[in-house]
Amino acid sequence: MNRNNYLFLLILLFCSTSLLSAQSKEEKKPVKVKFGGFVHSLFTYDTRQTVSAREGLIFLYPQDEKLDLNGKDINKGSVYNMAVLLTRVNAKLTGPDVLGAKTTGLIEAEFVGNSDSDANGLRMRHAYVNLDWGKTSLLIGQTWSPLFVTEVFPTTVGANSGLPFKPFARNPQVRLTYKTDNWKFLAALASERDYTSKGPNVTDPTKVESGNKYLRNAGLPIVQGQAHYYFGKHMLGASAEYKNIKPTIETATGYKADETLSSYALMGYFKLNFNPVTFKAQATYGSNMTDVLMLGGYAAKSLNPVTMEASYTPIKVLGTWAEFSYKKNDMQYALLAGYSKNYGADDNVVPGMIYSRSQSIGELYRIAPRVCKQYKNLKVELEAEYTAAAYADENGMNEKAEVINSHWVGNTRISVGLYYFF
Numbered sequence: 001m002n003r004n005n006y007l008f009l010l011i012l013l014f015c016s017t018s019l020l021s022a023q024s025k026e027e028k029k030p031v032k033v034k035f036g037g038f039v040h041s042l043f044t045y046d047t048r049q050t051v052s053a054r055e056g057l058i059f060l061y062p063q064d065e066k067l068d069l070n071g072k073d074i075n076k077g078s079v080y081n082m083a084v085l086l087t088r089v090n091a092k093l094t095g096p097d098v099l100g101a102k103t104t105g106l107i108e109a110e111f112v113g114n115s116d117s118d119a120n121g122l123r124m125r126h127a128y129v130n131l132d133w134g135k136t137s138l139l140i141g142q143t144w145s146p147l148f149v150t151e152v153f154p155t156t157v158g159a160n161s162g163l164p165f166k167p168f169a170r171n172p173q174v175r176l177t178y179k180t181d182n183w184k185f186l187a188a189l190a191s192e193r194d195y196t197s198k199g200p201n202v203t204d205p206t207k208v209e210s211g212n213k214y215l216r217n218a219g220l221p222i223v224q225g226q227a228h229y230y231f232g233k234h235m236l237g238a239s240a241e242y243k244n245i246k247p248t249i250e251t252a253t254g255y256k257a258d259e260t261l262s263s264y265a266l267m268g269y270f271k272l273n274f275n276p277v278t279f280k281a282q283a284t285y286g287s288n289m290t291d292v293l294m295l296g297g298y299a300a301k302s303l304n305p306v307t308m309e310a311s312y313t314p315i316k317v318l319g320t321w322a323e324f325s326y327k328k329n330d331m332q333y334a335l336l337a338g339y340s341k342n343y344g345a346d347d348n349v350v351p352g353m354i355y356s357r358s359q360s361i362g363e364l365y366r367i368a369p370r371v372c373k374q375y376k377n378l379k380v381e382l383e384a385e386y387t388a389a390a391y392a393d394e395n396g397m398n399e400k401a402e403v404i405n406s407h408w409v410g411n412t413r414i415s416v417g418l419y420y421f422f
Contacts, residue, residue, distance in 0.1 A: 030095070030096050031093065031094070031095040031096070032093070032094045032095075033091050033092070033093055034091070034092045034094075035089070035090070035091055035092075036089075036090050036092065036421075036422060037087070037088045037089040037090050037108075037421075037422060038087065038088055038419050038420060038421045038422065039084070039087050039419070039420040039422075040084060040086040040087050040088070040417065040418065040419050040420075041082070041083075041084050041417070041418045042057065042082070042083050042084075042086060042157075042158075042159065042415060042416070042417050042418075043080075043081070043082050043415065043416040043417075044056065044057070044059075044080070044081045044082075044083075044158070044413055044414065044415050044416075045078065045079070045080050045413065045414045046059075046078070046079040046080075046411055046412070046413050047076070047077075047078065047079075047411055047412045047413075048062050048063065048073075048075050048076045048077060048079070048409075048411050049062070049063040049075040049076075049077075049079065050062055050063060050079070050411055050413075051063055051358065053116070054083070054085055054112055054113065054116060054119050054159075055081065055083065055116055055119055056079065056081045057081065057083045057085055057086075057112075057159050058112075058158075058159045058160050058163070059158055059159070059160050059385070059387070059413055060160065060163055060164050060293070061164065061358070061361070061364055061387050061389045061411070062075075062387060062388070062389055062409050062410060062411035063075045063409070064360070064389075064391040064409055065391070065407070065409055083119075084111070085110070085111050085112045085113070085119060085120060086110060086111075086112065086159055087110065087111050088108065088109070088110045088125070089108070089109055089110075090106060090107060090108035090109070090126070091106070091107045091108075092104070092105075092106055093105035093106065093107075098131060099131065100133060101131035101132055101133045101137075101138075102131075102132045102133075103129065103130070103131055103132075104129070104130045104132070105128060105129045105130065105141075106126045106127070106128055106143075107126070107127050108124075108125040108126040108127070109122050109123060109124055109125060110122075110123055110125055111123070114194070123194075124142065125142075125170060126141070126142060126143045126144075126170065127141050127142050128140060128141025128142060128143050129141055135178060135179050135180065136176070136177070136178050136179075137176075137177045137179075138174075138175070138176055138177075139173070139174070139175040139177070140173075140174050140175075141172065141173075142170055142171065142172045142173070142193060143170060143171075143173070143175075144169075144170055144171075145167065145169040145170065145171045145173075145190060145224065145292065146175075146186055146188055146224040146225070146226045146239050146241070147167035147169065147224070147239055147241060147265060147267060147284070147292055148166075148167055148168055148169060148170075148292075149226075149237060149239065149267075149269060149282070151228075151235060151237075151271060152235070152237065152269045152270070152271045152280050152282055153166065153280075153282075154166075154280070154321060154323045154336050155325075155334070156336060156368065156370065156383060156385075157370050157372075157381040157382065157383035157415045157416070157417045158368075158383060158385060158413065158415045162321050162336065162338060163293050163294075164293055164294045164295055164319065164340060164357070164364065165294075165319045165320060165321040165338035165339065165340050165364070165366065166282055166284060166294075166319055166321055166338075167265070167267070167284060167289065167292035167293070167294060167319075168195070168292055168293045169192075169194065169195050169291060169292045169293070170193065170194055171190040171191055171192060171193055171222070172190065172191045172193055173188045173189060173190035173191070173224075174188065174189050174190075175187070175188040176188070182229060182230050182231065183227070183228065183229055183230070184226075184227070184228040184230070185225075185226070185227050185228075186224075186225065186226035186227075187224070187225050187226075188222075188223075188224040188225070188226075189221040189222070189223060189224075190221055190222040190224055191212065191215065191216070191221055191222065192212035192215050192222075192291050193212065195290075195291050195292065195293055196210050196211050196212045196214075196215075196290075196291050197210070197211070197212070197214040197215055197245050197288070197290060197291045198210050198214075198290045198297055198355040198356065198357070199211070199213075199214040199245070199247040199248065199355055200247055200248055200300075200310075200353065200355060202248060202250055202252065203252055204252065205248075205252055205300070205310065205353055206352040206353060208355050210290075214245040214246060214247055215243070215244075215245050215291075217245075217246040217249055218244045218245050218246040218260050219246075220244050222241060222242070222243045223241065223242045223243075224239070224240065224241045224242075225239065225240050225241075226238070226239040226240075227239075232273075233273035233274075233275070234270070234271060234272050234273055235270065235271050236269075236270045237268070237269050237270065238266075238267065238268050238269075239265075239266075239267040239269075240264070240265065240266050240267070241264060241265040241286070242262070242263075242264050243262070243263050243264070243265075243288065243291075244260055244261070244262050244263075245260065245261050245263075245288070246258075246259070246260045246261075247259070247260075247261060247298075247310070247312060247355070248310075251307050251308045251309045251310075252308055253307060253308045255307035255308070255309060257307075257309045257310075258309075259309060259310060259311050259312060260312075261288065261298050261312040261313075261314060262314075263286065263287040263288035263289075263298070263314045264286055264287065265284060265285070265286030265287075265289060265292075266284070266285050266286060267282065267283065267284040267285075267286075268282070268283055269281060269282035269283070275327075276326055276327050276328050277324070277325070277326050278323075278324075278325045278326075278327070279322070279323070279324050279325075280322070280323045280325075281320075281321065281322040281323070282320065282321055282322075283318070283319070283320045284318070284319045284320070285316070285317075285318050285319075286316070286317065287314030287315060287316045287317070288314045288315070289317060290355075290356060290357045293357075294317055294319050294340070294357070295317045295319075295340055295342050295356070295357055295358060295361060295364070296314075296315040296316060296317035296342055296356055296357065297314075297315050297354065297355050297356025297357060297359070298312050298313060298314045298315055298345075298354075298355055298356065299312065299313055299315060299345055299349035299350065299353055299354040299355065299356070299401055300312055300313075300349065300350040300353035300354075301313040301345070301347040301348065301349055301350065302350070303350060310350065310353065313345040313346060313347040313349065314345065314346075315342065315343075315344060315345050315354075315356055315359075315401055316342075316343040316344065316345070316346075317340065317341065317342050317343065318340060318341045318343065319338075319339075319340045320338065320339050320340070321336065321337065321338035321339075321366075322336075322337050322338075323335070323336045323337075330373060330374040330375070331371070331372070331373055331374075332371070332372040332373075332374075333369075333370075333371050334369070334370050334371075334372075335367075335368070335369045335370075336366065336367075336368040336369075336370070337365075337366065337367055337368075338364070338365060338366040338368075339363070339364065339365045339366075340363065340364040340365075341362065341363050341364075342359075342361060342362055342363070342402065342403060343402065344398070344400040344401045344402025344403075345400045345401050345402075346400070347400065348399040348400060349399065349400060349401045354401055356401075358389075359397075359401060360391050360392040360396075360397070360403065361389050361390065361391060361392075361403065362390045362391075362392060362396075362402070362403025362404075362406045363389070363390040363403075363406070364387065364388070364389050364390070365387070365388055366385060366386065366387040366388075367385075367386050368383055368384065368385035368386070369383070369384055370382060370383035370384075371383075377420060377421045377422065378418075378419065378420055378421075379417075379418070379419040379421070380416075380417070380418055381415075381416065381417040381418075381419075382414075382415070382416055383413075383414070383415045383416075383417075384412065384413075384414055385412070385413040385414075385415065386410060386411070386412050386413075387410065387411055387413070388408050388409065388410040388411075389408070389409050389410075390403065390406040390407070390408050391403075391406055391407060391408075391409055392404075392405065392406050393405045393406055393407060
């Protein structure tokens, strides 16, 4: 564990101790703290090498074929892993009313780290304060993006939660929510943190980098909105996002760069709860969605012949999924299906200047049945997940970065998960 992780633990301990001390003086500061979380172990088996994060724990899709001199696929073969990185701790806070609002807060961390080299490192998930006036509430801090809908997402055994067929991100944000008996409306201004946009290296624009500097340098936060309608135990919803990034502030030849890229995302979803049967589905269409771990991104569409400053065009992507589940007593049976397609850009792109996630993938699909058993605070899960990707053949992409000729590569992942909740 590095120095920053120790510092985070000390801050968390200090805050918790201070809050517990304050709790003993309820007449002055009636703040309460409730600790929770779970211990988690995940066992996985894959039939080939995968594109994934945290030593293969967070699976996205299979790697393409890589043939040796004898025509054998180097990436085909058994891969086993066991990890406890998803183990999680949190502190839920409740405090005195402020400005007529009930106040709550959450601090939550896990041991996934921020990169493969930081696996087992402590990483912040949520850290926010919420002011609730009843129908209206204001949240300030880091939590789920409105594009990740906590009421409608796949509860998979694997750590990907349905990626890359749906958005996945936690963002620092300011979020205003208004509720009625049947409606919920939400508006948020957000930044990037765990997952970020992609962009060019300053000295070599053909190299792809990642970071939130591309959003920060544009000078505008992400603008997000959401609307939900509730009827009985069911709900319908829609979310939207507008984002503006500046891929670079300087050209490779030393000139100031001012070009920006605007993109958007639209999402519709529903949940139908016919206890003990539940059906959930979601569709997302947008562009430049690498910061929410989906396919696509953007590319340069032209270059200034004097300054070598690029102008940009977004790459569009569709992601869909549906999940059917049946729960009775302590058993749950479920089936997840997902499909994603890369639709390319509206403009011709400059070769070698594409900033996207897996630009050579044209389509993806997944079928994943699972079964779960709960024993009081212990839960055991089993999942079989087949994911196939259509990788571009040689010269299989057109001038708009769309895959037009491809071959399919598939992977089967078997996952066994164990939770102990506290």
